[in-house]
Amino acid sequence: MAEDQARDALASAHRASARALAESYKSLAVIYGAEMVPRVQAARLLVVGAGGVGCELLKDLVQTGFTCVEVVDMDGIDVSNLNRQFLFRRRHVGQPKSIVAAEQVQSMRPGTCQVKGVVSNVTDPRFDVSFYRSFTVVCNALDNADARRHVNRMCVAAGVPLVESGSTGYKGQVDVVIPGKTECYDCKPKVPPKTFAVCTIRSTPDKPEHCIVWAKYLYSLLFGPRDESNVLTDIQGIHESCSDEGNHARHESPQAYALHVAASVFQRDIETQISMEDLWTRRAPPTALDVKGLAAKEEEVSFGGSNASAPRESVSRRVDLSVQDCWSTAYSARVFLDVIAFIKRYRADKIGTLSFDKDDAVAMAFVAAAANLRAAAYGVELVSPFKAKGIAGNIVHAVATTNAIVAGLVVLQVLRILSDPIAYGQSHRAAFVTSHLTGAVGRQFLINNEVSKPPNLTCVTCSRGYAALKIPLADYTLGEFLTRVVQNALCAKTVALVLKNDLLFDSDDGADDVEKEMYDANLKKGLVELGFSNGCILEVSDLVLNRSCLVCITDVSQKEARAFPDGFLLDGGMKENVAHVEANTLDMGSSARKSEDDAGLEMWSGPTVESRKHALDADGQETEGPPRTKRAKVNLNDIIEL
Amino acid sequence: MSQLRGSDESVSGDAACLEEKEKTRSKMAQPSSAGRYDRQLRVWGERGQELVERARICLIGSSATGTETIKNLVLPGVGAVQVMDTQSPSCGLRSHGCYGATDASHTGATHSTADADTTQICAARDLGSNFFVTEDDVRHGRPRAVAVAHWLQELNDAVVCTAEHISLDELLEKLDADNERGKSGVEMWVAQFSVLVVAQMPFSERAPLRRLAAACWSARVPLVWCRSYGHYGMVRVIDREILTYSGGGGEGADARQPLDASVTGSASPELWPELHAFYDSFDFAALDSAATRLVPYPVILSKALHEWREKHNGGEDHHAFPNLRKHRTELQQILDGWRKSPQCDEENFDEAMRKLRLICDVRPGELQHGLAPLVADAEHMCGICGEEQEVCGGSGSGTGRDVSGLKNIHSQPPEAAMHRMRSRAHYWLFLRCVRAFVDQFGDVPVTAALPDMVSDTESYVALQRIFHARARLDVERMTALMRQQQIKDSARCSRMRLLPASARERLLVEPDAEQHVAYLCKSLRGFRATRTRAPDDTRYGRHPEDSELVAQSNNSGGGTGGEKDDGVEFAVCALLFAADAFHELQGRFPGQPPLRALPVDASDDQQVAFFSEQLVEEDCALFRGVAQSVAAQMALSPQGVALDGNLIKEFVRCGAAELHTVASVVGGVAAQEAVKLLTGQFQPLNNTFIFDGVRGASASFIA
Structure with a gap:
């Protein structure tokens, strides 16, 4: 008796899930055509961030009929999230966002979808290129520029379409990044954060x-x-x-x-x-x-x-x-x-x-x-603690309505990517748009669009080659790596290798004796000893041919490696730096900046590293700490709360 | 979770119960709300939040679009939400008790193959679009309004979410019957709400919604009508007069306020002696170059004006203004003469140059920023009830145009109506007193917020102190003026006499209303009155402003050069109205299979088969005919709306499908408009917003 009931319940749950999906697919079919249904069914989506936009996004995706969604977020739920992140209740405060969001969505649609919540920082090396490649589309619903830039770079490296979004107060924006076809996140100039002079902070405050x-x-x-x-x-x-x-x-x-x-x-x-x-x-x-x-x-x-x-x-x-x-x-x-x-x-x-x-x-x-x-x-002037918190936390206004609109626009873009296979093909057509949302200030409600531009040739992210490498790190010294991977597989002869801003090797003649000695020593060291790890990114530049490449490395076991004919697996290659040469001759600002850097670096690094540094500076990263001169500026934290 | 009730309770009984619940809620929810609402308080401020929490919203049409809209209002914490649906259930459903009650009679899945019109009971098709309807709700055949209210309640326990299980036709019938018996009518019913949200309901000529919209219009209840239709969406706001105070009440609101003449306060020294004493304490001749660089620009401007008058007429004429181009050059020369070291950057002088218009174009007492017509309008308004004096009898012509159906609202106004009356009255009363204030004190009230400027701390703080003191004084003066005016008006206002004594008290400006008046003073430059078209005034473009439509749309349509086809939004707007007209004629939307043709137990495959190419072809022809006549009636643009064949086909093909993502966007926009209406902040939509999901673009215009 009990067994029968259980079986019925299961059967009805199964029917139920089929029914909810069938209804979603019915709308999809009449609006986008029947061919959309299998595409949506087969798609695997990654949602980065389970905050204001993220929660809405999960709901919209599941409701549209996507069945396989993974959501990554490192944060816990705060009381101040509850006014817009509708999947969370007061009882969830303190629990991880991604897990709760995934559970909540699935509890509303049991059996129809698999939403997996992952509690982690998205910049964690375990999310490597092959991880990104396992998704059809990636959706960013992030709250900070660092993570946005990271995911953008990974998507460009992996060649996976990215839908980028953000909201502050009544304003929002949605961008589509089709690697190689449209502008990426780094292609667009960013507004530098507000800064104050050190002496104002230290000695003469007036605000x-x-x-x-x-x-x-x-x-x-x-x-x-x-x-x-x-x-x-x-x-x-x-x-x-x-x-x-x-x-x-x-x-x-x-x-x-x-x-x-x-x-x-x-x-x-x-x-x-x-x-x-x-x-x-x-x-x-x-x-x-x-x-x-x-x-x-x-x-x-x-x-x-x-x-x-x-x-x-x-x-x-x-x-x-x-x-x-x-x-x-x-x-x-x-x-x-x-x-x-x-x-x-x-x-x-x-x-x-x-x-x-x-x-x-x-x-x-x-x-x-x-x-x-x-x-x-x-x-x-004294300020209230409420106002102080706003200033200190760089708190950005956030309301439910804007997030709802932004998430809706994101999903429409995802569907557009799926419905438009041309986006993957050779011809680029003006199919993707950036939507700007202007909620209210001073004028009426509007969603504007702008046709996506092709990639910016001087962009640090778009303009280089990418390669994914699977290799047993423990088995290689840098010397072996240089011969077998870089020189033979990547066909780069006169090269510089940079890992995490450290110059490991440079075969150019310009180096002095001390440097040469260090490079020679490095060649004998094992990769692990030099700081290579799973998920790390090695920058390879060929100075004679003026080409460069970022190699995204996945550590594999020896057993796995034996399956590869060369003992490693390389996918991708170098790309010519044509644009950089142009940019260098045009952009006097960047060459002026160059002279402030170490001359040795200047010799080999070319503009690639330069412009990346530039980008980081512009965004207010304090990697080396602010220089303590009169001219120095200090930054407010670059936190954007969604 | 609060219990939800079915239709067995009467409408009025419900209201009483609601109010009781609201009382207990307000006690429960207070302590932790500040943390929960922190991020939105930074957008619309404490006052905005108070107005949001006071609001009572009614949703009619609990489909995805409506639910998404209300979700976005429950989250920020409106006071109460009442969810209703539109149609009667086609199958008998005698008892549909509280949510969660185990009721054996609900287990049959009799409603799963719902026809196109039975929207009342949770059906399988709701699962496809509405996130807040679950499989369980469908299996139990719960009324959709009840299910939706249940899930919305989960989002925020500070909100009272209820479901009213009665169709709009039944409701109107019942209210009409009540009205005949001398009880409350439709107007009285809508008056209990702060905003009415109507989703996915036809707005065609004979639709019951028209009755409701007319009642809202006369009871001054704002109506937000929203619609998702395939890839397209529409939001329409209908309100006789939307009164807004400011561009936003959160932090940073002060900084956005434009400068005004009182920053310089330079024109008439006798009106503000403290400020002029401060200005006079500066002497450029005696300052060294470091000190010159830190003189605040209002001082520079004031002295420049003084100097200019000295040169022109020996300083005799206090009313001479440098309003010619050559005067500007003269002023510039004066300023340059004071600079100590022109080669080093004296930012304060640059700032003064940029603000020259403050002494060139702005006269003290002149009403800026579109205030003049509002102040003129305010002359005719009653300071007690906020209606035109002619209406409330203030002008001595008796009760004039007053509608008899509204009598009950006037004698026993529901809480929301009372609040509406009070805020309207104070709005107009304040504007009316601005005129008196300017006549008496020479300029509009000063705001305490001093803009940021180059200055040494000492001078800035001194200036700030002078402004603070003056602002406080002006608020006191203004409060006194408003109270005097009310005393005059109260003798004449017939509306006031209809009210019970306790309610009368509440309309008055209290002696200690300074905080309230200070807010009004601070907002003065943001006052706007937006008048939308009447509900019946939709499809017949006889209005002169019609000819401005295209220009307006091009202005607001964002000239970013996206893939924008001019006029697509107009065509979409026309087709949405045409779809309603089609529905009125055919009993279904274009592209939907005819009702009787589909067996009740049709399988999914059979249903899909009905969306056949043949049906699409046939309906395209039918729909085009309807659309052309609607478009002609609308006369949306001078060139006429181009009805593209592909667009018509797109409309037919989607068969009025409600796509969740489009519903999410439309729900976001509609909720945002509702928040604007509730808080009186930001510029509201006037009156139509069209979303085009194909291009990810939108337009807003008057239609």
Whole structure:
């Protein structure tokens, strides 16, 4: 009896799934034609990001009839996601987005689709070229430029179409990247992030933003990893309270430590600043603050929030970061002292590793309070914790409606890619568009389109060759690799090999003796020893033939390798750098930049590496830390919240 | 989860129950809402959020398009949502109790092969388009509105989601009967909602929707009509008057506000002595070059104007303005004379040059940014009920044009209507008082927000202090003026006399309304009134502005040079209306198989077979005929709409299929418009938006 019921239930579930899909396919068939149905059925899709656009996207894809979707996201669910990421409920807060999103979608359509959630950073090397090649189309629903650029590069390397999307507030955008046919993400110039002069942050703030950036530096100075490039390292006496060298242990109580920090930052440092008289000829000098005295006027506060590890105390005293009124100076002083003591007491084990996170109530309380005290000292306008969070976290406005529209447009583009096999063929036709969405400001609602352009010839990503290589890394020295893979298989004779910005080998004559010695030594070393790993990317440039290539490496076992005739498998090849030569002669800016770099690098690297560096700089990456000169600029974090 | 009810409860009983639930909800949901809504608070601000949370939305038509729209309103946390469907169930369904109740009679899958019109019960075809209908809902034969309300409720427990299981025809019938018995009518029913969203319902001439739309029009309830049709989508907003305050209330709203004359405040020293004392404290002759570089530009401009007047008429005439081209050159010379070191960058002087228009073109007291016509309109409006004085009897001509069907709304207004009345009244009252304010104090109220400028901190802070003090004073003055005006109007407003005493109180500007008035002052430059076409005024383009249609569309259609065929959107718009007309004639949409021809238990294969080429061919001819007459009636563009054969075929071939992705886009747009209507922020759509999924493009125009 029970068995019969179970069988019926199973059968009906099966029918059910068939029915839901059949309905989706019916609409597809009447609108796109019957040939679309098997294409949609067979397609494997990768969705990168399960945030605002990602959730909508999963729903739209499953509802359209896609049956095989993988979603990658590294984040957990936050309360502030719930106003638009509709697959998540309050009970899911803290759980991984990708897993919950996949479960939720499948629970609405049991048996019809396979949605796999993967909790991982998409830049993880395990997502190599062959991983990307296993998908028909990749959809980006990301919140930061770094990951976007990475996925874009992988898709171009793998030759897989990418639909790129993003939204902020009422604005959104959808782009299609067909590798080799249309512009890629890197082909388009990007707006550089907002920067501030170091001296404005360090000595002469006059906007709330300056104080907040300063407070974030103070936070990482006190609790983060040691960083000599931090603009505040020269604060007198602060070194004693810094996280390094176990100095934390010297202060007996957290309260005493907090008072010490407050005194050195808001009293002694400001007094030092005041003494630099030429700063204050046309500007009122700051006033030193007696933080201890100010704080005495307020009752002690406590820190609640979802991720605080402290015992919960009475609600009335808990710091509320969502208020839109400004904290008074006295209250800021109180919060400042108590939050430092709190971190000392309850997060002692993490001191030295902490980095600012806008969603961490404790870190945010610190920054809001410190920024307000700084503002008070310099006569700058105070801001509410709500506003401070917006500035500190670079929070981008996000609403449900825009995400819904963007996701809908993404899926229409995916269908367009599937329905238009010409996109894969030789002839490129103007079939793909970039849709710009202008929600509301100043004019009526609009979705505009723009025909995709062919790839930009000077683009760092589009203009090189790509090759995928499967090789047992442990079996090779660099020398063997050079002969067998680079010279024989890639047919590159006079080459430079670069791995993760390190020049491993250069067969050009220009190198000096010390360099030559190093190259020779490298040739004898094993690949693993030199830093090769699964998923790494090696840059191969042939200087005589002016060609280059990025080799995406997959480590395989010896057993697997035996199946390959050469002992490795190479797919792809070098590509001529025609465009780079042109770009070099035209672009004076980049050659001027070149001269600042190491001359040795200049000799061999050609513009390829140069322009990549350029791109990274433009995006505000601080790979080498900001140079500490007067001219230097510091960046706000490049975080875009979707 | 809250319980959902069926049709056994009366409409009015429902409303009472709803209000009770809303009370308990507001207590429950408060503490953590700030975190949940953080990102949207940054778009529309606390005040916008308050208005969103107060809203009661009614959805009619719980298909994918409607559900997607409401989903996007439940997530940001509207107060309450009521989901309804349009048609009666074709099969008897005596009890359809609460969601989740185990009811043996629901297990039969009798409705799975639904015909094209029975949209009321969850059917297999809903599974294909509507994410918020599950297989379980279909198996149990649940009313679709009930299923959708259940899943929407899951998204946000702060929202009260209910389903009303009654067809529109039945509802209208019942309300008409009530009206005859002297109870509430259709107007009263729609008045309880803040916005009505109508999805996938024909808007043809005899459609019941027209009745509802007319009621909305007279009760001033905004109606958002949305439609997905194959690859195409449409959103239409119908509201007599959409009052908006600003381009957005979130952070950054201040920065977007244009500058005004009061930044310089230079014209008439006697009107703002504190500011002029501050300006006078600067003397360029005494400043060194470093200091000169940090003088804020309002000081430079003010002094330049003063100097210019000295040169022209010995400073006698305070009303002389440098409004000629040569005057501009003279001013530039004055400015250059003050520069200490022209070779080094004195950004403040550059800034002053860019803002020259503040002293050249702007007169104090002059109403800028399209305010003048609004202030003129406001002269005729009653400061108590927000209607024209002629309507409410304020002008002494009795109750004038008042519609008798609205009487109940006026004597016992539902909460949403009361709120509508109050915000309209305060909107117009404020604008009316702007005139009085300018007459009395020489200029419009000052806003506290000072734009960013090159300056030393000291001067900037001093300037800021002066502006803050003045802004506070202006708000006090404005509040007083508004209260005085209301006292005058209250003696004359007949609407007010109909209200119970407690409701009357609520219409008044409280003595401590400063925060409210401060918001209005701050928003002054963003005030707009958008008047859309009436629901019946759709397809007959007799309006003079019709001739502007094409130009308007080209302006807004984004000249990015995409693959844009001019006029496709007009054709799509015409064809969407034509499809409704076709439906009215044939009882089905073009390309759908005739109802009677399809056996009730038709298999999927049989159904698909009906979408045969033959049917498409036949319907193309039929549909073209209907479309041509509709297009002619619409006269959408001076050249007439070109009805492309391929486009017609595309319309027929899709058989009115609702594609989920198109529904998602249309739902996003429609919800966005609803949020604009609720918050009074950003420019609303006037009145038609067309989405073209084939090209991924859109257009908006008046149709």
